[in-house]
Amino acid sequence: MAVKSQKDFFSGLLFIVVGVAFAWGATNYKIGDAARMGPGYFPLLLGVLLAILGVIVTFNALVVETEDGDKIGSIAWRPLFFIILSNLTFGVLLGGLPSFGLPYMGLIAAIIALTFIAALAGEEFKFKEVLILSFILALTCYVTFIVMLKLQFPAWPAFIAG
Amino acid sequence: MDLVSNLSIGFGVAFTPINLLYAFVGCLLGTLIGVLPGIGPLATIAMLLPATYALPPVSALIMLAGIYYGAQYGGSTTAILVNLPGEASSVVTVIDGYQMARQGRAGPALAAAGLGSFFAGCVGTLVLAGFAVPLTEVAFKFGPAEYFSLMILGLIGAIVLASGSILKAVGMVLLGLLMGLVGTDVNSGVARFSFDIPELTDGIGFIVIGMGVFGYGEIISNLGKHASERQVFAAEVKGLMPTKEDFRNMLPAVLRGTLLGSALGILPGGGATMAAFAAYTIEKKARMRPGEVPFGKGNIRGVAGPESANNAASQTSFIPLLTLGIPPNAVMALMVGAMTIHNIQPGPQVMTSNPELFWGLIASMWIGNAMLIILNLPLIGIWIKLLTVPYRWLFPAIVLFCAIGVYSTNNNTFDIWMVAIFGVIGYSFIKLGIEPAPLLLGFVLGPMMEENLRRALLLSRGDWSVFVTRGLSASLLAVAALLLVIVLLPSVKRKREEAFVEE
Numbered sequence: 001m002a003v004k005s006q007k008d009f010f011s012g013l014l015f016i017v018v019g020v021a022f023a024w025g026a027t028n029y030k031i032g033d034a035a036r037m038g039p040g041y042f043p044l045l046l047g048v049l050l051a052i053l054g055v056i057v058t059f060n061a062l063v064v065e066t067e068d069g070d071k072i073g074s075i076a077w078r079p080l081f082f083i084i085l086s087n088l089t090f091g092v093l094l095g096g097l098p099s100f101g102l103p104y105m106g107l108i109a110a111i112i113a114l115t116f117i118a119a120l121a122g123e124e125f126k127f128k129e130v131l132i133l134s135f136i137l138a139l140t141c142y143v144t145f146i147v148m149l150k151l152q153f154p155a156w157p158a159f160i161a162g
Numbered sequence: 163m164d165l166v167s168n169l170s171i172g173f174g175v176a177f178t179p180i181n182l183l184y185a186f187v188g189c190l191l192g193t194l195i196g197v198l199p200g201i202g203p204l205a206t207i208a209m210l211l212p213a214t215y216a217l218p219p220v221s222a223l224i225m226l227a228g229i230y231y232g233a234q235y236g237g238s239t240t241a242i243l244v245n246l247p248g249e250a251s252s253v254v255t256v257i258d259g260y261q262m263a264r265q266g267r268a269g270p271a272l273a274a275a276g277l278g279s280f281f282a283g284c285v286g287t288l289v290l291a292g293f294a295v296p297l298t299e300v301a302f303k304f305g306p307a308e309y310f311s312l313m314i315l316g317l318i319g320a321i322v323l324a325s326g327s328i329l330k331a332v333g334m335v336l337l338g339l340l341m342g343l344v345g346t347d348v349n350s351g352v353a354r355f356s357f358d359i360p361e362l363t364d365g366i367g368f369i370v371i372g373m374g375v376f377g378y379g380e381i382i383s384n385l386g387k388h389a390s391e392r393q394v395f396a397a398e399v400k401g402l403m404p405t406k407e408d409f410r411n412m413l414p415a416v417l418r419g420t421l422l423g424s425a426l427g428i429l430p431g432g433g434a435t436m437a438a439f440a441a442y443t444i445e446k447k448a449r450m451r452p453g454e455v456p457f458g459k460g461n462i463r464g465v466a467g468p469e470s471a472n473n474a475a476s477q478t479s480f481i482p483l484l485t486l487g488i489p490p491n492a493v494m495a496l497m498v499g500a501m502t503i504h505n506i507q508p509g510p511q512v513m514t515s516n517p518e519l520f521w522g523l524i525a526s527m528w529i530g531n532a533m534l535i536i537l538n539l540p541l542i543g544i545w546i547k548l549l550t551v552p553y554r555w556l557f558p559a560i561v562l563f564c565a566i567g568v569y570s571t572n573n574n575t576f577d578i579w580m581v582a583i584f585g586v587i588g589y590s591f592i593k594l595g596i597e598p599a600p601l602l603l604g605f606v607l608g609p610m611m612e613e614n615l616r617r618a619l620l621l622s623r624g625d626w627s628v629f630v631t632r633g634l635s636a637s638l639l640a641v642a643a644l645l646l647v648i649v650l651l652p653s654v655k656r657k658r659e660e661a662f663v664e665e
Contacts, residue, residue, distance in 0.1 A: 007595040008327065014594070015333045022340045022355070029352055035624030039347040039354055042612040043340060050336040057329050072593050076386025080589060083382050083561060084582045090565045091578030111562060118558040121385050133555055137562055144213075145566065152573055 005070035008061035015054030023047025079121040086117035096158065103158035107146070111138040169291055172521030176529055181224050184217065185526055188225035189533045192232020195563075197239050197545045198556060204599070205380065206233035207496050208372035209563050211503075212570040219504040220519050224526040226500055230493065231283070231530045234476060235538055238275045238469055239545050243268055252472070254442040258457060258464030269542075270404035271465050274412050276538055278470035282420040283531030286477025289424045291524050293478075294513065297485040301510035304486065306617035307628050311638040313611050316482075316490055318642040320600045322649045330596045338601035341366055342608020349616065361576040368499045369571050371605060374581040375598045377564040379588020381557050404462065411454060412466035415445055419467040423474030427490075428481050441471035477527060483508055484520065488610070492599045495606035503571075 003009045023044050030038030061070075093113055096104035115134035119125055146155050175181065191213070195206040210229050214222035234252075241252040242259035255275065262271040304312070321331040344355045345365030356362035404412065422444065423437040445467040446457050455461045480497075482490045487509030489495040501508050506519065513520045538545070568581045591598045622628035630636045 007593075008330070011330050011333065011594045011596055014590075015337070018337060018340070025355055029347075029354060030350070033624060034619045034626065035622075037349075037612075037616045037619065039350045039352040042615065043343050043354065046336050046340050046343075050333060050340065053329060053333050053336065057327075057333065060329070070595070074386075075593065076382055076589075079382045079385035080586065083378060083385070084585055086558075086561060087378070087565055087578060087582050087585065090562075091569070091575040091582075094569060095575030095578075114562055114565060115558045118561045119554065121382075122554040122557065124554055129555070130558075133558060137559055141562070141566065145570070153570070 003061060003069075004064055005061040005066045006072050007070045008057055010072065012054045012056070012058030012061055015057060016051050017054075019047045019049070019051030019054055021047070023051060082117055082121035086114045086121075089117055090114040094153070104154050105158070106154045106156040106160075108138050108142065108155055109157060111141055164295065165291055168295075168517075168521050169525060171517060172291075172523075172525030175220060175518045175522030176224060176525040181221055181522075181526065182529065184221045184225040185228045185529050185533055186537070188228025189232040189530060189537050192229035192234075193236040193239075193534075193538060193541075193545065194232075194548070196233030196236025197548055198236075198560070202237060202376070203230055203233035203493055204372065204496065204602070205376040206236075207493065207500075208369055208376065209560075209567050211369060211496070211500055212567045214500070215503065215570065219501075219506060220522050222504055223501070223519065223523050224530075226497065227523060227526050228530045228533065230476070230497075231473075231527075231534055232537075234473065235276065235279060235534050236545070238279075239272060239538075239542070242271045242275065242465070243546060252438070252469075254438050254468045255465055257442070258459070258461050261458065261460035262462065262465065265460055267460065270408050270462060271460075272542055273404050273539065274408065274462050274466040275469040276535055278412065278416040278419065278466040279473035280531050280535045281416055282423055282470035282474035283477055283534075284528060285420045286424055286427070286474040287524060287528045287531070289428075289474075289478050290481055290484075290527070291521075293428070293481055294485055294520075294524070297481060298510045298513050301486045303634070305632070305635075306614040306621065307632050307635040308638065309486075309488070310611060310614040310618055311629055311635040311642070312486065312488055313607050313614070315638050315642040315645075316488060317600070317604060317607065318645050320491065320603045322645050327595075328649065331600050334591075334596060334598060334600040335604040338604020338606075339608040339611065341371070341601075342605045343612065348609070348613065359576075361574065365609075366580065366605075367568075367571055367577055368496065368602070368605060370568055370577050370580045371584055372496060372602060373564045373568050374584020375588030375591065375601065377560065377588075378581065378585030379592055379598070381560060382585065382589045383592045384553070385557065407453075408462050411451060412462050414448070415441075415463035415467035416470045418444055418448070419470030420474045423471035424478050426471075427475030427478030437471035437475035438468040441467040473531075480523075480527070484512060484523075485510055489603065489606055492602040495603050498606055 024047075026040040026044035026047055029040035029043075031040040031044060032038030034041075090110045090113065092102065093105040093110035094107060096102045112134045115137055116130055119130045119133070142155060146153055176185070188210075191210055192203075192206055195209060196203060207226065207229055211226070214225050217225065237252045238255050238259070241255045242263050259271045259275070262268060317335050321328060321335060342365070344362060346353050346356075346363050353363040419437075419441040422441050426437040426440065442464060445461075445463045448463075450456075454463075457464050476493070479490050479494055482488050483494045483497060487498075487507065489498050489508075498508055506512060506516065564581070565578060568577045569575065571577060588598060591601075618628055619626070628635075629639060
């Protein structure tokens with residue numbers, strides 16, 4: 001049996017996996033009955049429903065004809081990688097990683113790093129442009145979030161601010 | 163008169179210089195972000211929400227309402243000028259709006275959208291003010307069974323309106339409901355699905371999901387496309403004012419759109435998108451005046467009708483939220499989150515316990531709409547300039563605002579790790595052709611639904627028939643079933659697919 005709709009096929013599988021995972025996880029909690037629901041009752045119900053739905057979606061994907069096979073298409077690995085990486089780097093620099101003994105570097109450093117890494121996700125990367133952009137963003141954020149809105153962000157690295 | 167005295171309380175609160183300033187800043191920021199292609203009101207609100215944390219509750223909500231209208235108007239601007247709908251509800255605006263822009267009539271199109279929205283906003287606000295009191299009284303009659311059924315109705319509404327496959331939309335709602343259950347169960351104190359991670363015992367933050375799925379997911383998907391696919395064609399705008407003929411054409415369209423939008427917005431799950439689609443259909447059916455441009459070729463009614471409808475609906479969709487505490491759509495779900503952060507539990511008690519806030523918010527909606535007109539018509543030129551800024555400068559800034567927004571919610575880097583995960587999830591949804599909006603609604607409703615289901619069945623001693631034996635609950639479920647049946651009818655199903663093909 002060939003997959004008629006790739007998108008639906010994988011959506012269905014996703015629903016099945018997540019549904020089963022939640023339903024199975026729910027059995028670790030007290031289920032109870034309708035009159036006295038335990039913490040596991042509702043998630044079990046929803047998980048089972050989601051899994052059943054997943055089966056239907058998967059089944060349809062195998063049976064119902066589509067015009068072009070509903071291909072998922074190529075995955076944008078480059079943007080995916082750099083956008084997520086820029087986000088993670090931002091977190092590490094802003095908050096540090098106390099469990100690894102890494103001190104925070106503050107908002108300014110985090111913004112500059114994020115801008116550079118995120119910019120790599122695009123098709124063009126011009127160093128000078130990104131440099132200017134990162135400084136503009138850092139300045140704007142410093143003024144809006146720290147000076148004006150007074151959010152509790154560390155602006156400068158731990159070793160400078162002390 | 164009650165309505166007048168209530169509204170005067172509201173205007174008393176909202177018309178302070180500082181709150182006017184917040185409304186102004188909200189509209190400005192909302193338009194600024196909303197005008198960016200591919201960013202709808204949902205992402206805009208999620209992104210700007212942190213900016214309101216430091217404000218007192220009334221000012222924060224006023225600013226948020228401003229952001230919401232601004233974002234919506236910004237979305238229409240982008241739709242008209244560059245043929246890119248920033249959100250589902252401006253999809254139909256694109257059809258005739260962009261054609262007008264290509265003929266050099268972007269000015270009248272934008273003015274029609276603005277003026278129509280303003281008029282609709284005024285009416286919507288009055289409807290909201292008028293309906294709020296009686297509906298709140300109804301709300302006090304609601305038991306857990308009614309609340310549960312109403313939420314089912316809302317979710318079905320969201321499913322019906324989602325673009326693409328209905329089954330997949332149901333899946334997203336279920337997924338959202340499940341995600342909403344992560345964290346400590348209020349009844350038993352058991353931390354569910356938290357994997358012993360302390361941050362997860364408080365549940366997943368809705369901002370994290372919103373930003374990850376709508377912000378990062380969209381950006382990654384946009385970057386994955388070739389530059390040509392997101393080509394921005396900024397048309398030249400000459401002359402802002404519509405002609406007399408334009409006014410004559412658009413007036414009835416605005417009136418019809420407003421009426422339709424106000425009515426549809428009240429329904430849970432209804433709201434802006436459906437209103438805009440319905441209004442466009444009606445305009446197409448309405449009789450043409452001699453000498454009018456056909457639809458799809460730049461008819462001003464095709465802009466004025468849907469834009470008025472969508473604005474009226476976004477106004478009246480506050481009704482279920484403020485009176486029943488139930489968000490009717492994903493944007494309102496974000497509003498619930500915003501209110502909770504300011505320690506306001508949306509629901510019928512807001513009006514009695516916090517009248518200044520309630521009426522202040524309503525008054526500020528009108529102010530927000532007025533602000534939009536004042537702000538946008540003269541500033542159109544600037545928004546157009548913004549659209550010519552290369553995407554490669556814009557997206558790092560968007561990523562940054564998302565990251566800062568997420569971090570500032572709890573000042574905790576854990577949220578940043580979570581948003582990364584949801585970014586990947588959001589991108590996979592796009593790749594799998596699943597519309598993510600129902601997920602967010604399910605997410606917010608999850609805990610409420612469980613709680614009401616539990617109470618309803620506790621009271622009925624486990625008898626599920628309680629949902630159909632209580633009249634109000636039964637009728638809500640009947641409406642939900644009807645909606646589902648209608649949308650599954652072959653003829654409607656085909657029409658619906660046609661309508662969403664544009665997306």
